[in-house]
Amino acid sequence: MSHATVPLTRRRYGETMRQDAWWVEPLIVFVILTSFLVYATWAAFQNAHYTAGPYLSPFYSPEIFGDSPHAWFGPKPGWWPAWLPFSPALIILPFPALFRFTCYYYRGSYYKAFWADPPGCSVGEPRKTYLGERYFPLILQNVHRYFMVTAVLFLGFLTYDVYLATQFTDAATGATSFGIGLGTLVLAANVVCLGGYTLGCHSMRHILGGWRDQFSKNPAFRVPYNCSSCLNRSHHRWAWVSLFMVAFADIYVRLCSMGIWTDLRLF
Amino acid sequence: MAKATFSVWRGDNGAGAFREYSTEVSEGMVVLDAVHQIQAEAAPDLACRWNCKAGKCGSCSAEIDGQPRLMCMTRLNQLDLTKPVTVEPLRAFPHLRDLVTDVSWNYQVKKGIKKFAPRKPDAEDGTWRMQQEDVDRVQEFRKCIECYLCQDVCHVLRDHHLHDQFIGPRFLVYAANLEMNPIDTGDRLDDLRKLHGIGYCNITKCCTKVCPEEIKITDNAIIPLKERVVDEAFDPLAKLIQIVTGKIPGP
Numbered sequence: 001m002s003h004a005t006v007p008l009t010r011r012r013y014g015e016t017m018r019q020d021a022w023w024v025e026p027l028i029v030f031v032i033l034t035s036f037l038v039y040a041t042w043a044a045f046q047n048a049h050y051t052a053g054p055y056l057s058p059f060y061s062p063e064i065f066g067d068s069p070h071a072w073f074g075p076k077p078g079w080w081p082a083w084l085p086f087s088p089a090l091i092i093l094p095f096p097a098l099f100r101f102t103c104y105y106y107r108g109s110y111y112k113a114f115w116a117d118p119p120g121c122s123v124g125e126p127r128k129t130y131l132g133e134r135y136f137p138l139i140l141q142n143v144h145r146y147f148m149v150t151a152v153l154f155l156g157f158l159t160y161d162v163y164l165a166t167q168f169t170d171a172a173t174g175a176t177s178f179g180i181g182l183g184t185l186v187l188a189a190n191v192v193c194l195g196g197y198t199l200g201c202h203s204m205r206h207i208l209g210g211w212r213d214q215f216s217k218n219p220a221f222r223v224p225y226n227c228s229s230c231l232n233r234s235h236h237r238w239a240w241v242s243l244f245m246v247a248f249a250d251i252y253v254r255l256c257s258m259g260i261w262t263d264l265r266l267f
Numbered sequence: 268m269a270k271a272t273f274s275v276w277r278g279d280n281g282a283g284a285f286r287e288y289s290t291e292v293s294e295g296m297v298v299l300d301a302v303h304q305i306q307a308e309a310a311p312d313l314a315c316r317w318n319c320k321a322g323k324c325g326s327c328s329a330e331i332d333g334q335p336r337l338m339c340m341t342r343l344n345q346l347d348l349t350k351p352v353t354v355e356p357l358r359a360f361p362h363l364r365d366l367v368t369d370v371s372w373n374y375q376v377k378k379g380i381k382k383f384a385p386r387k388p389d390a391e392d393g394t395w396r397m398q399q400e401d402v403d404r405v406q407e408f409r410k411c412i413e414c415y416l417c418q419d420v421c422h423v424l425r426d427h428h429l430h431d432q433f434i435g436p437r438f439l440v441y442a443a444n445l446e447m448n449p450i451d452t453g454d455r456l457d458d459l460r461k462l463h464g465i466g467y468c469n470i471t472k473c474c475t476k477v478c479p480e481e482i483k484i485t486d487n488a489i490i491p492l493k494e495r496v497v498d499e500a501f502d503p504l505a506k507l508i509q510i511v512t513g514k515i516p517g518p
Contacts, residue, residue: 011426016333017330017332017333017353017355018332018333018334019332019333019347019350020332104470104485104490104493105470107469107470108469108470108471108472108485111469111470111471112471117422117469118422118426118471118473121334121420121422121471121473121476121477122330122333122334122335122358122420122425122473124426125422125426125427128427129427130422130423130426130427130429130467132423132433132464132466132467132468132469133466133467133468133469134464134466134467138469139466139501142493142497142501142502143501145494145497145502202486202490202491202494203494205491206491206494206495210491210494211494211495211498213401213446213447213448213449213451214398214401214449215398215400215401216398216400216401222400232486233486235486
């Protein structure tokens with residue numbers, strides 16, 4: 001490839017001729033992602049107040065081992081190392097966390113907000129060297145599609161949780177009946193938001209047909225690809241809405257479980 | 268009529284300084300109008316490249332108040348005229364004079380990308396048959412006017428000057444246009460990874476934001492190419508399918 005000599009001086013960190021508040025967007029991203037990380041870590045280590053009636057917090061779903069009736073295989077297993085803190089959330093949260101961490105949209109956002117690479121478009125950078133995503137560790141971002149597959153599995157689990165959230169048990173008789181509470185709607189809205197985010201993921205779009213050059217020869221790919229592309233156009237919005245919603249769903253269940261908020265039974 | 272001040276970069280070969288010019292502005296004017304007015308009134312030797320004045324030739328690219336934009340498509344009512352409006356040359360390319368840069372590096376890069384390699388013609392008269400749905404995607408890429416604003420704003424070129432290792436967003440769009448073309452048989456994925464440095468792109472979407480043709484450069488060209496490169500080089504499952512079936516990406 002040919003070289004170009006660029007004599008204009010390199011700009012210092014943060015130097016720009018831009019007159020708008022370019023720093024606002026990365027600052028908001030920094031604050032929101034940091035707040036979410038702190039809250040999610042705190043909530044994951046609590047190992048308490050993650051169920052309320054038929055509701056299970058999405059941070060703890062699926063509950064593979066745990067003390068609640070939602071647990072698949074009963075309480076904490078005997079082989080769990082004593083030195084390792086136990087919480088059902090710690091077993092499963094790495095998967096959705098890594099799905100978001102390797103997401104193309106979040107990558108662009110947090111490279112700017114956390115690593116100033118660049119701090120903003122046409123704003124000077126703090127470092128002289130740059131490796132991009134060509135070398136370890138960032139080359140591992142290429143595994144995004146595998147975490148996307150786990151995210152689809154989680155969507156299935158969370159959808160099943162919404163079904164369970166319609167099965168209310170009468171405390172007096174022990175009978176189970178169909179019902180819908182505000183918590184059911186919160187958990188359902190969480191699935192919708194996560195679905196919008198996951199199904200419009202760039203890797204999903206690729207697997208659903210983006211890798212093909214001719215849809216006319218493979219019409220089965222046409223509709224899935226177009227649907228995924230439609231969601232993908234608002235991928236950034238789905239990314240943020242689903243992040244807020246999953247945290248809100250956890251907070252809702254937690255507040256109900258702690259008795260701070262009484263769930264509203266709609267019918 | 269109101270007056271506005273423009274702080275225009277003057278100088279040769281990278282050396283120079285901003286010089287302020289005041290000129291009368293009126294409703295509907297664009298930055299290129301103001302630059303022409305400055306040439307007429309105060310600086311006849313001010314060098315500036317332009318042609319169509321309609322946002323289609325891609326000649327009048329510059330940095331206006333620090334943002335890469337076409338001068339002919341930037342209306343003055345989009346700018347804060349209470350302060351001097353800065354007008355600079357593109358920073359990712361060698362400076363020649365005033366607002367003019369040498370963008371010939373881009374022409375060399377284009378030559379390095381494997382050419383369009385159509386399959387055997389579908390008809391005896393040497394023509395091909397394509398369905399509209401198969402060319403919908405690549406038609407977006409053909410809107411590119413080669414203004415190189417995306418190249419200018421890309422921090423890999425602008426700040427890190429990795430011109431010898433990275434082809435930039437414009438040519439990733441060009442490569443996507445060829446790779447996704449339904450009658451093209453060429454394979455550029457290995458080159459994209461090893462020679463053209465697609466891994467340098469860290470998806471900041473700055474290129475998409477400055478594109479005057481509103482091409483979704485990152486979402487529709489670069490990321491789909493990255494996914495195809497993952498198929499070829501980083502996905503063990505796709506590799507296994509490739510070994511079993513002989514190929515993965517199909518038409």
